[in-house]
Amino acid sequence: MKLQRKGTRHSHRGVIGVESAIVMIAFVIVAAALAFVVLNMGFTTTQKAKTSIISSLDEASSSMQIAGKVIGSGDTTVGKLNMTAFPIKIASGGANVNLDAKTAAVKYVSNSIDYDNIYVGTLSGEYKSLSSATAAAVSATSTGFETFSDVDVNPFLGVSHPSNTRAFIYWSQESTSNDILEQGETAVLAIAFKANERPSALDKVKAEIIVPTGAALTVERQVPTITNQVVDLG
Incomplete structure (x- = not known):
């Protein structure tokens, strides 16, 4: 029987866990950036629509x-x-x-x-x-x-x-x-x-x-x- 000293056996579980965490964080950051862009575009479109409606009402109604x-x-x-x-x-x-x-x-x-x-x-x-x-x-x-x-x-x-x-x-x-x-x-x-x-x-x-x-x-x-x-x- 071959004996192996304690602590000499190598394991890559910790490294794989760190890599997975980094990839997940990257995905979260990208998703957050995309969500911000979509929301910002939505707010801009809503504001433009509101401005157009108000302008149309002003033109259609007499002062x-x-x-x-x-x-x-x-x-x-x-x-x-x-x-x-x-x-x-x-x-x-x-x-x-x-x-x-x-x-x-x-x-x-x-x-x-x-x-x-x-x-x-x-x-x-x-x-x-x-x-x-x-x-x-x-x-x-x-x-x-x-x-x-x-x-x-x-x-x-x-x-x-x-x-x-x-x-x-x-x-x-x-x-x-x-x-x-x-x-x-x-x-x-x-x-x-x-x-x-x-x-x-x-x-x-x-x-x-x-x-x-x-x-x-x-x-x-x-x-x-x-x-x-x-x-x-x-």
């Missing part, structure tokens, strides 16, 4: 809304409207809107006419009535506000009319003096009609305010029988 009753200036003698006024404001949660004539437009449609853009810009200052704002617009022609450059009498009164149907915006409630309609402000879209384009009873009056961002605001009313100088269009 503006009607802020009260639409009124008109009526000529009871001939039964026609000289002017109309559409009060507007920023909708709840809506963004500010630039109403400068370079970036905004007003489309006007009635039973007999269709204009792509009749907008000439905003009138500086704050006015509490359509009559006072229109009178200021007439006098403002000398300073570059060419709404009624051919009119020397307030079109609201029905004595004189512009040579072309035109629209302008004035502020009935203003916090900052500029062309931006902001939260807390109220603007009025005023339309003065050419003499032979004045709407009469049962005519349709439709105005569409087109702005740089967001959907356009469309307002449509039917003209009632004109019995007063100030006509309630609802």
Whole structure:
């Protein structure tokens, strides 16, 4: 019998165990890296989708809304409207809107006419009535506000009319003096009609305010029988 001293027999079990552990750790690290990449891509895709949805909603919804009753200036003698006024404001949660004539437009449609853009810009200052704002617009022609450059009498009164149907915006409630309609402000879209384009009873009056961002605001009313100088269009 051959005797072997204790401790002289070699074993590779420990080395194999260490190698297996190293391989397993490597697999775990690679798997963790791949999982991080997948999760990161998922988060990025979700964020992009969220941004696209919010952007689409902003483009599809209008930031503006009607802020009260639409009124008109009526000529009871001939039964026609000289002017109309559409009060507007920023909708709840809506963004500010630039109403400068370079970036905004007003489309006007009635039973007999269709204009792509009749907008000439905003009138500086704050006015509490359509009559006072229109009178200021007439006098403002000398300073570059060419709404009624051919009119020397307030079109609201029905004595004189512009040579072309035109629209302008004035502020009935203003916090900052500029062309931006902001939260807390109220603007009025005023339309003065050419003499032979004045709407009469049962005519349709439709105005569409087109702005740089967001959907356009469309307002449509039917003209009632004109019995007063100030006509309630609802």
